Amino acid sequence: MxxxxxxxxxxxxxxxxxxxxxxNFKATVDAWSxxxxxxxxxxxxxxxxxxxxxxxxxxxxxxxxxxxxGGVLQNYRQQEVAKIEAARMAEQQRQLAAPKVSIPDxxxxxxxxxxxxxxxxxxxxxxxxxxxxxxxGN
Numbered sequence: 001m002x003x004x005x006x007x008x009x010x011x012x013x014x015x016x017x018x019x020x021x022x023x024n025f026k027a028t029v030d031a032w033s034x035x036x037x038x039x040x041x042x043x044x045x046x047x048x049x050x051x052x053x054x055x056x057x058x059x060x061x062x063x064x065x066x067x068x069x070g071g072v073l074q075n076y077r078q079q080e081v082a083k084i085e086a087a088r089m090a091e092q093q094r095q096l097a098a099p100k101v102s103i104p105d106x107x108x109x110x111x112x113x114x115x116x117x118x119x120x121x122x123x124x125x126x127x128x129x130x131x132x133x134x135x136x137g138n
Contacts, residue, residue, distance in 0.1 A: 120128040
């Protein structure tokens with residue numbers, strides 16, 4: 001026996017009102033199914049990619065990456081300059097702290113005497129050579 005025969009036997013066993021209600025329900029479901037199967041269907045096209053939005057997003061990412069990398073590069077250069085400056089300052093401090101070569105007292109006193117004994121300051125030395133020794137007006 002197949003299923004339809006089983007359903008027919010069950011329907012015969014039910015009361016006539018219930019059998020009529022179940023029959024109407026089955027006819028309604030069959031009609032609805034047939035209507036759905038025979039209706040015209042829309043052809044759905046695959047989703048298209050919006051290339052302008054993708055391009056804008058990619059360019060925005062590039063600008064962001066460029067800005068961030070520029071900031072990182074500038075920070076790196078500032079650190080390198082600071083290291084060089086610190087090394088230069090340390091070298092200056094080391095040179096200042098190094099013991100100075102001492103000049104003997106006799107030589108130092110001779111330099112002081114020669115600087116004091118000048119008749120004309122060194123800036124006016126070219127003009128002094130233009131003057132004659134006979135400046136008494138005679």
